[in-house]
Amino acid sequence: MNEQMTSLERTLAAINHQEPDRVPLFLLLSLYGAKELGMTPKDYFAEAQNIVAAQLRMKEKYRNDCIYTFFYAAIEVEAFGGEVIFVEDGPPIAGSPFITSYQDIARMEVPDIQATSCLARVLDATRQLKQRVTNTAPIIGVVMSPYSLPIMQMGFEKYLELLYFHPDHFHCLMKKNQAFCLAWANAQIAAGATAICYFNPLASPNMIEKETYLATGYPIDCATLPQIMGPTATHLASGIALPLLDEIANTGTKVVGVGHQEDLSGLKHASAGRLCVLGNLNGIEMVKWSREQVHEEVRKTIRAAGKGGGLIVSDGHGEIPLQVPEQVLLEISEAVRLYGTYPLDRIQCNG
């Protein structure tokens, strides 16, 4: 099948709610690069050149439409001096929370991006990848939202108690996290990232009730996202977005990443040209999908939200697990070409 657009052109058309040559496919492959190169996660993330080599290889292999410079979520904890634990078969995880008292928040210093070695490696990989792909494919950088980062900084339980009962300390933490988030996002843009994926799982009504989010996290997102010097995608990492869709759109973000539980058709309809939908294949079930299931799931996603552009097929969480077989990814790529080529005549679309 002859494709007429570059990955970047295809993605921009979808985000602008126009029909490209086909639905873009964002396989969000991070740790999967270690598998591609046959390395341990620790060795893989130790050198920027590994990420560059793996991202370029995987883009070709899976005919992926994006380059993903996300290393691992706990890298931001590492930047603040927190512990990161490397395991053999999964993403590095945050160790014990480094904020153990409210005094720690007052003492906490915002890391200098360029002087923090783990972040500098991401920037190095971003620069090298930009040189290689130029303007043919979008390079997606990643930040955690100031509102969601404390889950790793201090643990979810302590954070909820802070959020509900200690507003002064909460605002102090948000101020520091916002400064870090903006510096980190804008450094990635300056290094060559086309857009920033702003992970904000705590904003989802699955995680926190809407009224609390509107009173606490939403003002922070409204103040942060417009100061990122490039386009953004807000990703709820498997959380539902529909009850918050207007608020998410009002932050100025262009894309919303949603999980497999989302009513994709309803979300597409409600977004009414304001937000491009990124999702929502189930990355956990994907581990054991047969060829038939791959085709059914991809067809279902494109049927629900593909018409008129505004859809990027992806997993619903923001990273493909290492345990997903390569064959499944190849089948997903094939199915997106089969069912996602515009006009979408092969499938009966909603709306």
Added chain:
Amino acid sequence: MEAKSTLNAEFKNALLSIDRIGAAEIFRQGLCAETILQRIDDLIVVSLEQIGEGFERQVYSLAQVYMSAILCEELLDTYLPKMVKPKALPTVAIGVLLDHHTLGKRIVYAILRSNGYEPIDLGQGLSVDELVEGAIRSQAEVLLISTLLLPSALKIRAVRTRLDEQGVSMKIIAGGAPFRMDSQLWKTVKADGSGASATDVIGIIERVVQSS
């Protein structure tokens, strides 16, 4: 009956609003040693069940489930040890495999306590060996394992293997995000059960214990 249902609704609303003082005041209304068990059943157990069901239906948030459990645990800490002897129930142990996210464990812990269990907390960030050693030491009949990510969920199979190697026939109940995203995953990892929400745990324990 109507008064009880009004009290229950008020208590549940106080929990959902994270109103620590309001929930405690409602719980204390007319309370005496003779009514404490009934009060726990009527207010704490029923409310936590309803909030858990609401979470499954995406009506309530995980934060509300957690904070409700914590507020109830505080009430149990205040009243339960002084006034009530625990029921004779199976020994259960609970731990978080590999990860340091303890939210799910604490919710389940509070639900177990409100239902009369005295769970043994094995901790978090546990390796397979640490979890198995702790579980065997606890002499639990049922081991509850909380996980956050797929790799740790898949390691439950190794826990099962180690227990089998040592001839320990402990029941395993698996929980956490991977099991909500794949409803059949608990079978893959050779657990004996899993639930869609933390409040399912009591029914699952009863089922797996009866099946042994």
